[in-house]
Amino acid sequence: MAQPETAAVAQQTELAGRRFQVRDHYEVGREKVREFARAIQNDHPAHRRETEARRLGYEGLIAPPTFSSVIGMTSTQALLDSVLTDYDLSQVLQTDQVFELHQPILAGDRIQTEIVIDSLRQFGDNDFIHIKFVLRNQRGEIVQIGSSTIVARRGAEVDSNLVQAVDSIFMYVRPADLDETSALIELPADPNALTVPPRETVPVHTVLDFDALTPGTALPAGSARLTRGDLANYAGVSGDPNPIHFSDRAAELVGLPTVVAHGMLTMGLAAEYLTSWLGDPTAIEKFSVRFSGFVPVAADAATTVEFSGKLKSLDAETRTGTIMLSGSAEGRKLFGRALAEVRFA
Missing domain, CATH: 3.10.129.10 (Hotdog Thioesterase)
Known part of the structure; x- marks a missing residue:
C-alpha cells in the first residue's frame, strides 16, 4: 500500500516547477549603473562614460557583470512575499549564485524577468530552494540567465529579540508603498521555459x-x-x-x-x-x-x-x-x- 505523502514531499511537489513573470519591467538608469559600479568598486570607464562604452561597441553605459543582482533582489522579495510565505527574510541565506551573460545590460534597457522555482530540497531543518531566472531586454533578446540557491528554515520560530531588533532597524515601508496587485504573474509550468539559444x-x-x-x-x-x-x-x-x-x-x-x-x-x-x-x-x-x-x-x-x-x-x-x-x-x-x-x- 502506498504511504501517505509527507508534508515535505507535498511542499516540494507544490512549489517545484512553478513559473512567474515579474509584472513590471525594470528600466536600467544611467545614474543607477554609475551608482552600482561605485558601490562594488568596479572601475572600468565603460561603466561611467558613453565614449568608453562605444569603444567596446555599445551605445549606452555598460552595467557591471553582477548588476542583475539589483533586479534579482526585487524578484526574490516578491517570491518571499507572495509564494514562499513560510519563510522569513531574516532567516534566508544565499549559498550559490550563477550569472550567464549573453550580452551586456546597458543603460536605457527595459528588462523583463521570468523566474522558475527549479527545485526545493529539505535537509533536516533547512530547505534549499533553487531558483532560475532569465532576463530579456526591450527587443526580447536574452541578456542574462542564471540561478540562485537560498537556504531557509520553513516555519521556524524567530527569536523575539531578533524580531524586535529587526523591527527597529529595518527600512520602514509606508502603506502608500504597498501595492495590492501582486508583483508576479504566474505562468503555465513548462520544463523548457528557460531553454535558451546559444550565446551570440x-x-x-x-x-x-x-x-x-x-x-x-x-x-x-x-x-x-x-x-x-x-x-x-x-x-x-x-x-x-x-x-x-x-x-x-x-x-x-x-x-x-x-x-x-x-x-x-x-x-x-x-x-x-x-x-x-x-x-x-x-x-x-x-x-x-x-x-x-x-x-x-x-x-x-x-x-x-x-x-x-x-x-x-x-x-x-x-x-x-x-x-x-x-x-x-x-x-x-x-x-x-x-x-x-x-x-x-
Missing part, C-alpha cells in the same frame, strides 16, 4: 596576449577595501535591507561576531578583479560562486578582501578560458567554489 559571439577587447597564456597561469594578486560606509552604501544601492550588514545588534542576534559584508558585494568585487585583468567587463561569459565564508567589517576599521586566480583551462579554437578564483578576508576563505568562463580577443 560578439567582439571583445581584452588586453592580454592569448597566445602567451597557458593553463596554470596565475593572475596577479588583487585586493579591495571595505568599510561600514561601503556596506551601508551597497545596501541602499542594491536594495538589500538585511540589518546584519549594518547593525551590530542584528549581527549578534544571528550569531555573527560583527557586521558582515553582503555576499553579492564580495562577488561584485571579484568581478572587478577579473575585469581589471581582462580589460573588458563584457569578456566575462559566466560567473558562478558558492559562498562559504563572510567578510567581517568592524565599526572603526576597514577590512581588506584579497583575491587570487588561476587559469584552469584554455580553448584555442574558441579563444575562451576558465578561471578559478579565490577570495579571503582576515584569513577566512570566502568561496567554496568560484569559476569564471571568459573570452579573449
Whole structure:
C-alpha cells in the first residue's frame, strides 16, 4: 500500500516547477549603473562614460557583470512575499549564485524577468530552494540567465529579540508603498521555459596576449577595501535591507561576531578583479560562486578582501578560458567554489 505523502514531499511537489513573470519591467538608469559600479568598486570607464562604452561597441553605459543582482533582489522579495510565505527574510541565506551573460545590460534597457522555482530540497531543518531566472531586454533578446540557491528554515520560530531588533532597524515601508496587485504573474509550468539559444559571439577587447597564456597561469594578486560606509552604501544601492550588514545588534542576534559584508558585494568585487585583468567587463561569459565564508567589517576599521586566480583551462579554437578564483578576508576563505568562463580577443 502506498504511504501517505509527507508534508515535505507535498511542499516540494507544490512549489517545484512553478513559473512567474515579474509584472513590471525594470528600466536600467544611467545614474543607477554609475551608482552600482561605485558601490562594488568596479572601475572600468565603460561603466561611467558613453565614449568608453562605444569603444567596446555599445551605445549606452555598460552595467557591471553582477548588476542583475539589483533586479534579482526585487524578484526574490516578491517570491518571499507572495509564494514562499513560510519563510522569513531574516532567516534566508544565499549559498550559490550563477550569472550567464549573453550580452551586456546597458543603460536605457527595459528588462523583463521570468523566474522558475527549479527545485526545493529539505535537509533536516533547512530547505534549499533553487531558483532560475532569465532576463530579456526591450527587443526580447536574452541578456542574462542564471540561478540562485537560498537556504531557509520553513516555519521556524524567530527569536523575539531578533524580531524586535529587526523591527527597529529595518527600512520602514509606508502603506502608500504597498501595492495590492501582486508583483508576479504566474505562468503555465513548462520544463523548457528557460531553454535558451546559444550565446551570440560578439567582439571583445581584452588586453592580454592569448597566445602567451597557458593553463596554470596565475593572475596577479588583487585586493579591495571595505568599510561600514561601503556596506551601508551597497545596501541602499542594491536594495538589500538585511540589518546584519549594518547593525551590530542584528549581527549578534544571528550569531555573527560583527557586521558582515553582503555576499553579492564580495562577488561584485571579484568581478572587478577579473575585469581589471581582462580589460573588458563584457569578456566575462559566466560567473558562478558558492559562498562559504563572510567578510567581517568592524565599526572603526576597514577590512581588506584579497583575491587570487588561476587559469584552469584554455580553448584555442574558441579563444575562451576558465578561471578559478579565490577570495579571503582576515584569513577566512570566502568561496567554496568560484569559476569564471571568459573570452579573449
